[in-house]
Amino acid sequence: MPETWNPGQYEMFSEQRQRPFADLTSRVAATSPEIVVDLGCGSGAHTLALAERWPHARVVGVDFSAEMLGQARRHDRDERVEWVRSDVESWDPAQLGAPVDVIVANSLLQWVPTHMRLIPGWVEALAPGGWLAMQVPANFNAPSHTLLRDVSARSPRAAELLPRLVRGEAVSEPAVYLFSLAGLGCDVDTWETTYQHVLDPGALQGNPVLEWTKGTALLPVFEVLSDEVERADFVAAYGEALLRAYPRQAFGTVFAFRRIFAVAHKKG
Numbered sequence: 001m002p003e004t005w006n007p008g009q010y011e012m013f014s015e016q017r018q019r020p021f022a023d024l025t026s027r028v029a030a031t032s033p034e035i036v037v038d039l040g041c042g043s044g045a046h047t048l049a050l051a052e053r054w055p056h057a058r059v060v061g062v063d064f065s066a067e068m069l070g071q072a073r074r075h076d077r078d079e080r081v082e083w084v085r086s087d088v089e090s091w092d093p094a095q096l097g098a099p100v101d102v103i104v105a106n107s108l109l110q111w112v113p114t115h116m117r118l119i120p121g122w123v124e125a126l127a128p129g130g131w132l133a134m135q136v137p138a139n140f141n142a143p144s145h146t147l148l149r150d151v152s153a154r155s156p157r158a159a160e161l162l163p164r165l166v167r168g169e170a171v172s173e174p175a176v177y178l179f180s181l182a183g184l185g186c187d188v189d190t191w192e193t194t195y196q197h198v199l200d201p202g203a204l205q206g207n208p209v210l211e212w213t214k215g216t217a218l219l220p221v222f223e224v225l226s227d228e229v230e231r232a233d234f235v236a237a238y239g240e241a242l243l244r245a246y247p248r249q250a251f252g253t254v255f256a257f258r259r260i261f262a263v264a265h266k267k268g
């Protein structure tokens, strides 16, 4: 999993990335939570939205990327949020000193292959009546990802690249989250959505799906290909394949994106 993130590249599609977060958190009905935690908070825009929604809550953002947390602190001019640098695998909710009312993990758990083992601890950390809301991308069989694996398989560095591109295996189907969370004593709302994102309607970006993946899916590849020439060759081959798979339409480039959502409400 990549430790080096590029907040600017990630935020290029903030409008499209905001939608699943809004859809997820719209199903959390907490009215006046005291402690709200955003796991894998990234560059913090969504954490700040949580702080705005619940102005009296103590809000904590947890992430292991120094770059993402640096950007989050820059966005948080009023120092409203406690930003914590930690791997979520080792983050201990007990350090908050009180049960948590809301835990959000938006677009995080695909990077955390052990997450099914972590979920029980997070549910246990919730106060009675607390909420755990998670969303994971589930588009690992879409061309954006199959082409990444194809180009990696043809690369001289295939043996190093391919093992890093297995995130699809980390994500479970909606029913798995439903059964797991219901088994932990929660009322559960689970669903999936395939967004038809229309990228770059103004035709300013040349290859918008490539720009999207540079902010996420390509990061594990970039960690292996630190040599500029090697990286440029890879990006050229992958970019060309993406343009064939996602041709520009008169109104923009259509990027279909499946996502899985689960909102668990711990019984009061």
Ligand SMILES: C[S@@+](CC[C@H](N)C(=O)[O-])C[C@H]1O[C@@H](n2cnc3c(N)ncnc32)[C@H](O)[C@@H]1O
Pocket (backbone or CB within 6 Å): 001, 005, 017, 021, 039, 040, 041, 042, 043, 046, 062, 063, 064, 065, 068, 086, 087, 088, 089, 105, 106, 107, 108, 111, 112, 216
């Ligand atoms: C795709 S971004 C999502 C950011 C934010 N939640 C959002 O909704 O935009 C994933 C974030 O998870 C963080 N991350 C990935 N694995 C992590 C881990 N094991 N522990 C903590 N943070 C992690 C990355 O640093 C990155 O900031």
